Amino acid sequence: MDRFVTFLRRQLDIDLELLRVARQDAETGAAHACLITPIRGFRECELKSRLLSTHHHCGTGGGPCDELGESYPPEDERGCPTRALLGLPYADRPGYIARWRP
Numbered sequence: 001m002d003r004f005v006t007f008l009r010r011q012l013d014i015d016l017e018l019l020r021v022a023r024q025d026a027e028t029g030a031a032h033a034c035l036i037t038p039i040r041g042f043r044e045c046e047l048k049s050r051l052l053s054t055h056h057h058c059g060t061g062g063g064p065c066d067e068l069g070e071s072y073p074p075e076d077e078r079g080c081p082t083r084a085l086l087g088l089p090y091a092d093r094p095g096y097i098a099r100w101r102p
């Protein structure tokens with residue numbers, strides 16, 4: 001399970017770095033067309049990070065989805081459906097494993 005969470009945290013770090021560069025480009029006038037503003041991207045990263053923290057222990061017996069009976073068995077690295085969905089935007093990134101798909 002740690003490998004999946006590590007992958008997700010890494011993807012959020014990559015997104016945050018890309019957003020920082022986009023924001024810096026915008027501030028220095030080197031901006032190029034972007035469909036999502038950096039501020040929205042930062043908010044989305046915060047949302048994903050908070051959800052991941054809330055569901056951090058799902059699948060270990062101590063998460064909210066464990067209490068609801070919705071978590072995955074311990075051998076499933078995804079932990080719960082919410083965590084699996086958090087990984088979906090990164091399905092095309094190196095390191096994503098096909099069986100992690102929700």
Ligand SMILES: [Zn+2]
Pocket residue numbers: 055058063064065066079080081082083
């Ligand atoms: Zn959960």
